[in-house]
Amino acid sequence: MYKENNLSKNQQIIFDLINKSSEPLKAYTILFNVQKKGIKAPPQVYRALDKLVETGKIHKIESKNAFVACRNSGCEISKATAFSICESCEMVDEINDAKLTKYLTSFSDKKGTKYKRFNLEFFGLCKKCK
């Protein structure tokens, strides 16, 4: 018998919180929100976040030090991520565009090197803020 749900207790609690959120959550915001569930210290949060990132359930928005749930069913272990970030309301949307992914994974630099893994962050105004 094998597990259907491969998330541990803390991982599940933290994933649920991020997954319900409409905006990226920061580690200490997460901590404050899960203390009632018994997760009391930063390492517990960071370990769960690390694992969730590693398995592609969530992504880190590097420019904001914040985390969003993966909205792209295709990237179980995600190496190729793209996001649009509103400079006004801070909203973040994951971009799932096969052509873009293909273009970037097949991109080759001046030395002829190709890259399987990338992170792309677009900045602009979302529809609401325009």
Place this chain on the structure above:
Amino acid sequence: MYKENNLSKNQQIIFDLINKSSEPLKAYTILFNVQKKGIKAPPQVYRALDKLVETGKIHKIESKNAFVACRNSGCEISKATAFSICESCEMVDEINDAKLTKYLTSFSDKKGTKYKRFNLEFFGLCKKCK
């Protein structure tokens, strides 16, 4: 009369250090290295870094919280940045590829939104580490 060199004293000291470095420098590494020049406290470093980023003289590598000098003479005020980052030796190279920039600045998401500003970080192995 107008200034040839538009950098202030602290900005110049910090830019010179970053510009000479073969690898990305972190804010506190910079701080330790400029203390002998009279820059003693974090805010002095962060303010200079902010200004240098704003004017495109340096870029922040978001995934590393570190800074590199701009190697792209074209981006005085840089909004469209791309880097290759070696996962082994941590080396970072700025990518200056007109076609890539054009592709990304003309990219339009599912809602039809285009983005003038972006930051792209590629991860892989550099030639030395392969």
Place this chain on the structure above:
DNA sequence: ACATATATGTAATAATATAACATTTATAAG
């Protein structure tokens, strides 16, 4: 039921970044 890997709990601390406020220096306009 044993070995091993994975996850948890906890305290302390390291690393990264900003707030607030006083002062000084540069720049532009009268």
Place this chain on the structure above:
DNA sequence: CTTATAAATGTTATATTATTACATATATGT
């Protein structure tokens, strides 16, 4: 030149983000 204004600096304190280290517990495979 001198006055107003913006930009930069110096300094102390503190906020925010992240990791180390170590003890314990739970899950997984043989």
